[in-house]
Amino acid sequence: MAKIIRQISTPRPEASAESSMDNKSDMLPVSPIFSTEALAEWLCKMGEEEAWNDLRRTAAWQSPYSQANLPCSQWLEGHIKSLFPYEFAEKLWQNIQTQQQLYKQELQELQRANQRLLAERDEFNQKLWRVQDELNNKEAETIRLQRLNKASISIIEILPYWFGSGDLQSEAIQSILSEDIQNPDVQLVPFAAELSKQWQRLQSLLAKLPQDDDEAMNAIYNQLTYLLQKLSGIYIPQRRAILDVMARACSSHSEKYIFVSPEESTRVDTSIHQALGLGGERVKEGKSFAVIRRDTRQTVRFAEIEVM
Structure with missing residues:
Protein backbone atom coordinates (compact mmCIF):
# COMPACT_ATOMS: atom_id res chain seq x y z
CA MET A 1 0.00 0.00 0.00
CA ARG A 130 14.78 46.77 -33.84
CA VAL A 131 18.21 45.55 -34.94
CA GLN A 132 16.65 43.94 -38.02
CA ASP A 133 14.79 47.17 -38.82
CA GLU A 134 18.03 49.13 -38.55
CA LEU A 135 19.75 46.67 -40.88
CA ASN A 136 16.85 46.87 -43.33
CA ASN A 137 16.97 50.67 -43.25
CA LYS A 138 20.69 50.64 -43.90
CA GLU A 139 20.24 48.20 -46.78
CA ALA A 140 17.45 50.39 -48.20
CA GLU A 141 19.65 53.46 -47.90
CA THR A 142 22.48 51.63 -49.68
CA ILE A 143 20.13 50.66 -52.51
CA ARG A 144 18.82 54.24 -52.69
CA LEU A 145 22.34 55.64 -52.98
CA GLN A 146 23.19 53.09 -55.65
CA ARG A 147 20.10 54.06 -57.61
CA LEU A 148 20.93 57.72 -57.21
CA ASN A 149 24.37 57.07 -58.57
CA LYS A 150 22.91 55.29 -61.59
CA ALA A 151 20.31 58.04 -62.00
CA SER A 152 22.97 60.75 -61.99
CA ILE A 153 24.72 59.03 -64.87
CA SER A 154 21.55 58.44 -66.89
CA ILE A 155 20.20 61.95 -66.35
CA ILE A 156 23.44 63.49 -67.69
CA GLU A 157 23.11 61.41 -70.84
CA ILE A 158 19.41 61.97 -71.40
CA LEU A 159 18.97 65.69 -70.64
CA PRO A 160 20.25 66.74 -74.08
CA TYR A 161 17.60 64.53 -75.71
CA TRP A 162 14.81 65.87 -73.54
CA PHE A 163 15.75 69.54 -73.76
CA GLY A 164 18.01 69.73 -76.81
CA SER A 165 15.79 71.59 -79.30
CA GLY A 166 18.33 74.43 -79.48
CA ASP A 167 16.17 77.35 -78.30
CA LEU A 168 17.29 79.53 -75.41
CA GLN A 169 14.59 78.32 -73.01
CA SER A 170 15.42 74.63 -73.56
CA GLU A 171 19.10 75.34 -73.03
CA ALA A 172 18.24 77.25 -69.84
CA ILE A 173 16.15 74.33 -68.54
CA GLN A 174 18.94 71.86 -69.33
CA SER A 175 21.48 74.06 -67.58
CA ILE A 176 19.31 74.45 -64.47
CA LEU A 177 18.62 70.73 -64.21
CA SER A 178 22.33 69.98 -64.57
CA GLU A 179 23.18 71.98 -61.45
CA ASP A 180 24.68 69.77 -58.72
CA ILE A 181 24.29 66.78 -61.04
CA GLN A 182 26.90 64.79 -59.13
CA ASN A 183 24.66 64.88 -56.05
CA PRO A 184 21.18 64.83 -57.57
CA ASP A 185 17.95 65.12 -55.63
CA VAL A 186 16.02 61.85 -55.43
CA GLN A 187 13.11 63.53 -57.29
CA LEU A 188 15.27 64.87 -60.13
CA VAL A 189 14.61 62.04 -62.59
CA PRO A 190 10.81 61.90 -62.18
CA PHE A 191 10.65 65.72 -62.27
CA ALA A 192 12.76 65.99 -65.42
CA ALA A 193 10.90 63.13 -67.13
CA GLU A 194 7.48 64.72 -66.55
CA LEU A 195 8.77 68.20 -67.32
CA SER A 196 10.15 67.07 -70.70
CA LYS A 197 6.69 65.85 -71.77
CA GLN A 198 4.93 68.99 -70.60
CA TRP A 199 7.59 71.25 -72.12
CA GLN A 200 7.10 69.61 -75.52
CA ARG A 201 3.34 70.16 -75.29
CA LEU A 202 3.84 73.76 -74.28
CA GLN A 203 6.28 74.35 -77.16
CA SER A 204 3.78 72.84 -79.62
CA LEU A 205 1.09 75.18 -78.30
CA LEU A 206 3.33 78.25 -78.48
CA ALA A 207 4.16 77.42 -82.11
CA LYS A 208 0.50 77.63 -83.19
CA LEU A 209 -1.24 80.09 -80.87
CA PRO A 210 -4.56 81.71 -81.87
CA GLN A 211 -4.28 85.18 -83.33
CA ASP A 212 -6.52 86.69 -80.68
CA ASP A 213 -4.48 87.73 -77.62
CA ASP A 214 -7.18 86.78 -75.10
CA GLU A 215 -7.72 83.35 -76.68
CA ALA A 216 -3.98 82.78 -76.78
CA MET A 217 -3.65 83.84 -73.14
CA ASN A 218 -6.39 81.42 -72.06
CA ALA A 219 -4.80 78.56 -74.02
CA ILE A 220 -1.39 79.19 -72.47
CA TYR A 221 -2.91 79.60 -69.00
CA ASN A 222 -4.72 76.26 -69.27
CA GLN A 223 -1.59 74.47 -70.51
CA LEU A 224 0.50 75.92 -67.66
CA THR A 225 -2.15 74.87 -65.15
CA TYR A 226 -2.02 71.32 -66.55
CA LEU A 227 1.79 71.41 -66.30
CA LEU A 228 1.59 72.33 -62.59
CA GLN A 229 -0.96 69.58 -62.05
CA LYS A 230 1.44 66.96 -63.49
CA LEU A 231 4.35 68.30 -61.41
CA SER A 232 2.32 68.45 -58.20
CA GLY A 233 4.12 66.91 -55.24
CA ILE A 234 7.43 66.57 -57.11
CA TYR A 235 9.90 68.94 -55.49
CA ILE A 236 13.51 69.64 -56.40
CA PRO A 237 15.69 72.64 -55.46
CA GLN A 238 15.57 73.93 -59.07
CA ARG A 239 11.76 73.88 -59.30
CA ARG A 240 11.29 77.63 -58.82
CA ALA A 241 13.91 78.50 -61.43
CA ILE A 242 12.35 76.07 -63.94
CA LEU A 243 8.88 77.61 -63.50
CA ASP A 244 10.37 81.07 -64.01
CA VAL A 245 11.76 79.89 -67.37
CA MET A 246 8.29 78.64 -68.31
CA ALA A 247 6.77 81.99 -67.41
CA ARG A 248 9.32 83.96 -69.48
CA ALA A 249 8.89 81.62 -72.46
CA CYS A 250 5.12 82.14 -72.45
CA SER A 251 5.40 85.88 -71.86
CA SER A 252 7.66 86.19 -74.93
CA HIS A 253 4.78 84.91 -77.08
CA SER A 254 2.24 87.48 -75.88
CA GLU A 255 2.24 91.19 -76.66
CA LYS A 256 -0.57 91.92 -74.23
CA TYR A 257 0.08 89.72 -71.16
CA ILE A 258 2.87 88.71 -68.82
CA PHE A 259 2.87 85.28 -67.15
CA VAL A 260 4.22 85.03 -63.59
CA SER A 261 5.21 81.82 -61.84
CA PRO A 262 3.12 81.16 -58.71
CA GLU A 263 6.32 80.08 -56.94
CA GLU A 264 8.38 83.12 -57.99
CA SER A 265 8.22 84.30 -54.38
CA THR A 266 8.31 82.06 -51.34
CA ARG A 267 5.92 84.40 -49.50
CA VAL A 268 2.29 85.09 -50.34
CA ASP A 269 1.83 88.21 -52.49
CA THR A 270 -1.81 89.30 -52.43
CA SER A 271 -1.35 91.26 -55.66
CA ILE A 272 -0.94 88.04 -57.66
CA HIS A 273 -1.72 85.12 -55.32
CA GLN A 274 -5.01 83.53 -54.34
CA ALA A 275 -4.59 81.02 -51.52
CA LEU A 276 -6.66 77.84 -51.62
CA GLY A 277 -7.91 77.44 -48.04
CA LEU A 278 -6.49 78.74 -44.82
CA GLY A 279 -2.84 78.43 -43.90
CA GLY A 280 0.38 80.33 -43.33
CA GLU A 281 2.07 83.08 -45.31
CA ARG A 282 4.52 80.90 -47.25
CA VAL A 283 3.88 79.39 -50.67
CA LYS A 284 3.91 75.59 -50.62
CA GLU A 285 2.97 74.83 -54.23
CA GLY A 286 1.47 76.67 -57.19
CA LYS A 287 -1.67 75.43 -58.91
CA SER A 288 -1.82 78.02 -61.70
CA PHE A 289 0.20 80.93 -63.09
CA ALA A 290 -0.65 84.58 -62.59
CA VAL A 291 -1.42 86.73 -65.67
CA ILE A 292 -0.78 90.51 -65.71
CA ARG A 293 -1.60 93.07 -68.41
CA ARG A 294 1.54 94.68 -69.80
CA ASP A 295 0.07 98.16 -70.18
CA THR A 296 -1.75 98.61 -66.86
CA ARG A 297 0.09 96.04 -64.69
CA GLN A 298 -3.35 94.82 -63.66
CA THR A 299 -3.68 91.19 -62.56
CA VAL A 300 -6.26 89.51 -64.80
CA ARG A 301 -5.64 85.95 -63.57
CA PHE A 302 -4.53 85.32 -60.00
CA ALA A 303 -2.15 82.46 -59.29
CA GLU A 304 -3.85 79.82 -57.16
CA ILE A 305 -1.51 78.46 -54.48
CA GLU A 306 -1.33 76.10 -51.52
CA VAL A 307 0.15 77.74 -48.44
CA MET A 308 1.93 76.45 -45.37
Whole structure:
Protein backbone atom coordinates (compact mmCIF):
# COMPACT_ATOMS: atom_id res chain seq x y z
CA MET A 1 0.00 0.00 0.00
CA ALA A 2 2.80 2.43 0.93
CA LYS A 3 4.47 1.63 -2.39
CA ILE A 4 1.32 2.58 -4.27
CA ILE A 5 0.90 5.80 -2.29
CA ARG A 6 4.52 6.75 -3.02
CA GLN A 7 4.03 5.86 -6.65
CA ILE A 8 0.96 8.01 -7.07
CA SER A 9 2.29 10.90 -4.99
CA THR A 10 5.60 11.34 -6.85
CA PRO A 11 5.63 13.33 -10.16
CA ARG A 12 6.80 11.31 -13.12
CA PRO A 13 10.33 12.47 -13.97
CA GLU A 14 9.91 12.07 -17.72
CA ALA A 15 6.94 14.41 -17.87
CA SER A 16 7.48 17.84 -19.40
CA ALA A 17 7.20 21.02 -17.33
CA GLU A 18 3.90 21.89 -18.95
CA SER A 19 2.35 18.45 -18.42
CA SER A 20 3.67 18.39 -14.84
CA MET A 21 1.80 21.60 -14.16
CA ASP A 22 -1.40 20.09 -15.49
CA ASN A 23 -0.90 16.83 -13.55
CA LYS A 24 -0.35 18.65 -10.27
CA SER A 25 -3.51 20.61 -10.81
CA ASP A 26 -5.43 17.35 -11.39
CA MET A 27 -3.99 15.76 -8.23
CA LEU A 28 -5.94 18.08 -5.93
CA PRO A 29 -8.61 16.12 -3.98
CA VAL A 30 -12.09 16.60 -5.35
CA SER A 31 -13.45 17.57 -1.94
CA PRO A 32 -11.76 19.12 1.13
CA ILE A 33 -14.16 17.21 3.41
CA PHE A 34 -12.77 13.86 4.50
CA SER A 35 -14.54 10.59 3.90
CA THR A 36 -13.19 7.10 3.27
CA GLU A 37 -15.15 7.07 0.03
CA ALA A 38 -13.44 10.29 -1.16
CA LEU A 39 -10.02 8.92 -0.15
CA ALA A 40 -10.63 5.66 -2.02
CA GLU A 41 -11.87 7.45 -5.14
CA TRP A 42 -8.83 9.74 -5.13
CA LEU A 43 -6.39 6.82 -4.68
CA CYS A 44 -8.02 4.87 -7.51
CA LYS A 45 -8.01 7.91 -9.75
CA MET A 46 -4.36 8.74 -9.17
CA GLY A 47 -2.98 5.19 -9.07
CA GLU A 48 -2.20 3.20 -12.18
CA GLU A 49 -4.96 0.76 -13.01
CA GLU A 50 -2.55 -2.14 -13.61
CA ALA A 51 -0.95 -1.58 -10.20
CA TRP A 52 -4.31 -1.89 -8.46
CA ASN A 53 -5.19 -4.96 -10.52
CA ASP A 54 -1.91 -6.62 -9.56
CA LEU A 55 -2.64 -5.84 -5.91
CA ARG A 56 -6.17 -7.25 -6.11
CA ARG A 57 -4.80 -10.54 -7.50
CA THR A 58 -2.44 -11.13 -4.57
CA ALA A 59 -3.61 -13.57 -1.94
CA ALA A 60 -3.56 -11.04 0.90
CA TRP A 61 -5.83 -8.62 -0.96
CA GLN A 62 -8.22 -10.99 -2.65
CA SER A 63 -11.87 -10.25 -2.00
CA PRO A 64 -14.76 -12.62 -1.49
CA TYR A 65 -16.44 -13.74 -4.70
CA SER A 66 -19.36 -11.42 -4.04
CA GLN A 67 -16.95 -8.41 -4.09
CA ALA A 68 -14.68 -9.55 -6.92
CA ASN A 69 -16.42 -7.41 -9.51
CA LEU A 70 -16.80 -4.28 -7.40
CA PRO A 71 -15.45 -1.01 -8.84
CA CYS A 72 -11.95 -0.16 -7.69
CA SER A 73 -13.07 2.65 -5.35
CA GLN A 74 -15.61 0.47 -3.53
CA TRP A 75 -13.16 -2.41 -3.24
CA LEU A 76 -10.43 -0.11 -1.91
CA GLU A 77 -12.79 1.68 0.50
CA GLY A 78 -13.64 -1.64 2.10
CA HIS A 79 -9.97 -2.41 2.67
CA ILE A 80 -9.29 1.09 4.03
CA LYS A 81 -12.07 0.66 6.58
CA SER A 82 -10.88 -2.81 7.57
CA LEU A 83 -7.14 -1.99 7.75
CA PHE A 84 -6.90 1.60 9.00
CA PRO A 85 -8.45 3.35 11.96
CA TYR A 86 -10.63 6.28 10.97
CA GLU A 87 -8.20 8.76 12.57
CA PHE A 88 -5.28 7.37 10.52
CA ALA A 89 -7.23 7.56 7.26
CA GLU A 90 -8.26 11.13 8.08
CA LYS A 91 -4.65 12.07 8.86
CA LEU A 92 -3.57 10.46 5.57
CA TRP A 93 -6.17 12.57 3.79
CA GLN A 94 -4.91 15.74 5.49
CA ASN A 95 -1.31 14.92 4.55
CA ILE A 96 -2.38 14.43 0.95
CA GLN A 97 -4.10 17.83 0.97
CA THR A 98 -1.03 19.46 2.50
CA GLN A 99 1.16 17.89 -0.16
CA GLN A 100 -1.19 19.04 -2.88
CA GLN A 101 -1.14 22.56 -1.50
CA LEU A 102 2.64 22.50 -1.72
CA TYR A 103 2.35 21.27 -5.29
CA LYS A 104 -0.09 24.10 -6.01
CA GLN A 105 2.32 26.69 -4.62
CA GLU A 106 5.11 25.10 -6.64
CA LEU A 107 2.93 25.24 -9.73
CA GLN A 108 2.17 28.93 -9.17
CA GLU A 109 5.86 29.69 -8.78
CA LEU A 110 6.62 27.79 -11.98
CA GLN A 111 3.90 29.74 -13.76
CA ARG A 112 5.35 33.03 -12.52
CA ALA A 113 8.82 31.95 -13.63
CA ASN A 114 7.35 30.97 -17.00
CA GLN A 115 5.74 34.41 -17.33
CA ARG A 116 9.06 36.06 -16.54
CA LEU A 117 10.76 33.95 -19.20
CA LEU A 118 8.06 34.85 -21.71
CA ALA A 119 8.47 38.54 -20.89
CA GLU A 120 12.24 38.26 -21.32
CA ARG A 121 11.71 36.44 -24.61
CA ASP A 122 9.36 39.18 -25.85
CA GLU A 123 11.85 41.87 -24.82
CA PHE A 124 14.63 40.02 -26.64
CA ASN A 125 12.45 39.64 -29.74
CA GLN A 126 11.68 43.36 -29.71
CA LYS A 127 15.38 44.19 -29.50
CA LEU A 128 16.05 41.73 -32.31
CA TRP A 129 13.33 43.30 -34.45
CA ARG A 130 14.78 46.77 -33.84
CA VAL A 131 18.21 45.55 -34.94
CA GLN A 132 16.65 43.94 -38.02
CA ASP A 133 14.79 47.17 -38.82
CA GLU A 134 18.03 49.13 -38.55
CA LEU A 135 19.75 46.67 -40.88
CA ASN A 136 16.85 46.87 -43.33
CA ASN A 137 16.97 50.67 -43.25
CA LYS A 138 20.69 50.64 -43.90
CA GLU A 139 20.24 48.20 -46.78
CA ALA A 140 17.45 50.39 -48.20
CA GLU A 141 19.65 53.46 -47.90
CA THR A 142 22.48 51.63 -49.68
CA ILE A 143 20.13 50.66 -52.51
CA ARG A 144 18.82 54.24 -52.69
CA LEU A 145 22.34 55.64 -52.98
CA GLN A 146 23.19 53.09 -55.65
CA ARG A 147 20.10 54.06 -57.61
CA LEU A 148 20.93 57.72 -57.21
CA ASN A 149 24.37 57.07 -58.57
CA LYS A 150 22.91 55.29 -61.59
CA ALA A 151 20.31 58.04 -62.00
CA SER A 152 22.97 60.75 -61.99
CA ILE A 153 24.72 59.03 -64.87
CA SER A 154 21.55 58.44 -66.89
CA ILE A 155 20.20 61.95 -66.35
CA ILE A 156 23.44 63.49 -67.69
CA GLU A 157 23.11 61.41 -70.84
CA ILE A 158 19.41 61.97 -71.40
CA LEU A 159 18.97 65.69 -70.64
CA PRO A 160 20.25 66.74 -74.08
CA TYR A 161 17.60 64.53 -75.71
CA TRP A 162 14.81 65.87 -73.54
CA PHE A 163 15.75 69.54 -73.76
CA GLY A 164 18.01 69.73 -76.81
CA SER A 165 15.79 71.59 -79.30
CA GLY A 166 18.33 74.43 -79.48
CA ASP A 167 16.17 77.35 -78.30
CA LEU A 168 17.29 79.53 -75.41
CA GLN A 169 14.59 78.32 -73.01
CA SER A 170 15.42 74.63 -73.56
CA GLU A 171 19.10 75.34 -73.03
CA ALA A 172 18.24 77.25 -69.84
CA ILE A 173 16.15 74.33 -68.54
CA GLN A 174 18.94 71.86 -69.33
CA SER A 175 21.48 74.06 -67.58
CA ILE A 176 19.31 74.45 -64.47
CA LEU A 177 18.62 70.73 -64.21
CA SER A 178 22.33 69.98 -64.57
CA GLU A 179 23.18 71.98 -61.45
CA ASP A 180 24.68 69.77 -58.72
CA ILE A 181 24.29 66.78 -61.04
CA GLN A 182 26.90 64.79 -59.13
CA ASN A 183 24.66 64.88 -56.05
CA PRO A 184 21.18 64.83 -57.57
CA ASP A 185 17.95 65.12 -55.63
CA VAL A 186 16.02 61.85 -55.43
CA GLN A 187 13.11 63.53 -57.29
CA LEU A 188 15.27 64.87 -60.13
CA VAL A 189 14.61 62.04 -62.59
CA PRO A 190 10.81 61.90 -62.18
CA PHE A 191 10.65 65.72 -62.27
CA ALA A 192 12.76 65.99 -65.42
CA ALA A 193 10.90 63.13 -67.13
CA GLU A 194 7.48 64.72 -66.55
CA LEU A 195 8.77 68.20 -67.32
CA SER A 196 10.15 67.07 -70.70
CA LYS A 197 6.69 65.85 -71.77
CA GLN A 198 4.93 68.99 -70.60
CA TRP A 199 7.59 71.25 -72.12
CA GLN A 200 7.10 69.61 -75.52
CA ARG A 201 3.34 70.16 -75.29
CA LEU A 202 3.84 73.76 -74.28
CA GLN A 203 6.28 74.35 -77.16
CA SER A 204 3.78 72.84 -79.62
CA LEU A 205 1.09 75.18 -78.30
CA LEU A 206 3.33 78.25 -78.48
CA ALA A 207 4.16 77.42 -82.11
CA LYS A 208 0.50 77.63 -83.19
CA LEU A 209 -1.24 80.09 -80.87
CA PRO A 210 -4.56 81.71 -81.87
CA GLN A 211 -4.28 85.18 -83.33
CA ASP A 212 -6.52 86.69 -80.68
CA ASP A 213 -4.48 87.73 -77.62
CA ASP A 214 -7.18 86.78 -75.10
CA GLU A 215 -7.72 83.35 -76.68
CA ALA A 216 -3.98 82.78 -76.78
CA MET A 217 -3.65 83.84 -73.14
CA ASN A 218 -6.39 81.42 -72.06
CA ALA A 219 -4.80 78.56 -74.02
CA ILE A 220 -1.39 79.19 -72.47
CA TYR A 221 -2.91 79.60 -69.00
CA ASN A 222 -4.72 76.26 -69.27
CA GLN A 223 -1.59 74.47 -70.51
CA LEU A 224 0.50 75.92 -67.66
CA THR A 225 -2.15 74.87 -65.15
CA TYR A 226 -2.02 71.32 -66.55
CA LEU A 227 1.79 71.41 -66.30
CA LEU A 228 1.59 72.33 -62.59
CA GLN A 229 -0.96 69.58 -62.05
CA LYS A 230 1.44 66.96 -63.49
CA LEU A 231 4.35 68.30 -61.41
CA SER A 232 2.32 68.45 -58.20
CA GLY A 233 4.12 66.91 -55.24
CA ILE A 234 7.43 66.57 -57.11
CA TYR A 235 9.90 68.94 -55.49
CA ILE A 236 13.51 69.64 -56.40
CA PRO A 237 15.69 72.64 -55.46
CA GLN A 238 15.57 73.93 -59.07
CA ARG A 239 11.76 73.88 -59.30
CA ARG A 240 11.29 77.63 -58.82
CA ALA A 241 13.91 78.50 -61.43
CA ILE A 242 12.35 76.07 -63.94
CA LEU A 243 8.88 77.61 -63.50
CA ASP A 244 10.37 81.07 -64.01
CA VAL A 245 11.76 79.89 -67.37
CA MET A 246 8.29 78.64 -68.31
CA ALA A 247 6.77 81.99 -67.41
CA ARG A 248 9.32 83.96 -69.48
CA ALA A 249 8.89 81.62 -72.46
CA CYS A 250 5.12 82.14 -72.45
CA SER A 251 5.40 85.88 -71.86
CA SER A 252 7.66 86.19 -74.93
CA HIS A 253 4.78 84.91 -77.08
CA SER A 254 2.24 87.48 -75.88
CA GLU A 255 2.24 91.19 -76.66
CA LYS A 256 -0.57 91.92 -74.23
CA TYR A 257 0.08 89.72 -71.16
CA ILE A 258 2.87 88.71 -68.82
CA PHE A 259 2.87 85.28 -67.15
CA VAL A 260 4.22 85.03 -63.59
CA SER A 261 5.21 81.82 -61.84
CA PRO A 262 3.12 81.16 -58.71
CA GLU A 263 6.32 80.08 -56.94
CA GLU A 264 8.38 83.12 -57.99
CA SER A 265 8.22 84.30 -54.38
CA THR A 266 8.31 82.06 -51.34
CA ARG A 267 5.92 84.40 -49.50
CA VAL A 268 2.29 85.09 -50.34
CA ASP A 269 1.83 88.21 -52.49
CA THR A 270 -1.81 89.30 -52.43
CA SER A 271 -1.35 91.26 -55.66
CA ILE A 272 -0.94 88.04 -57.66
CA HIS A 273 -1.72 85.12 -55.32
CA GLN A 274 -5.01 83.53 -54.34
CA ALA A 275 -4.59 81.02 -51.52
CA LEU A 276 -6.66 77.84 -51.62
CA GLY A 277 -7.91 77.44 -48.04
CA LEU A 278 -6.49 78.74 -44.82
CA GLY A 279 -2.84 78.43 -43.90
CA GLY A 280 0.38 80.33 -43.33
CA GLU A 281 2.07 83.08 -45.31
CA ARG A 282 4.52 80.90 -47.25
CA VAL A 283 3.88 79.39 -50.67
CA LYS A 284 3.91 75.59 -50.62
CA GLU A 285 2.97 74.83 -54.23
CA GLY A 286 1.47 76.67 -57.19
CA LYS A 287 -1.67 75.43 -58.91
CA SER A 288 -1.82 78.02 -61.70
CA PHE A 289 0.20 80.93 -63.09
CA ALA A 290 -0.65 84.58 -62.59
CA VAL A 291 -1.42 86.73 -65.67
CA ILE A 292 -0.78 90.51 -65.71
CA ARG A 293 -1.60 93.07 -68.41
CA ARG A 294 1.54 94.68 -69.80
CA ASP A 295 0.07 98.16 -70.18
CA THR A 296 -1.75 98.61 -66.86
CA ARG A 297 0.09 96.04 -64.69
CA GLN A 298 -3.35 94.82 -63.66
CA THR A 299 -3.68 91.19 -62.56
CA VAL A 300 -6.26 89.51 -64.80
CA ARG A 301 -5.64 85.95 -63.57
CA PHE A 302 -4.53 85.32 -60.00
CA ALA A 303 -2.15 82.46 -59.29
CA GLU A 304 -3.85 79.82 -57.16
CA ILE A 305 -1.51 78.46 -54.48
CA GLU A 306 -1.33 76.10 -51.52
CA VAL A 307 0.15 77.74 -48.44
CA MET A 308 1.93 76.45 -45.37
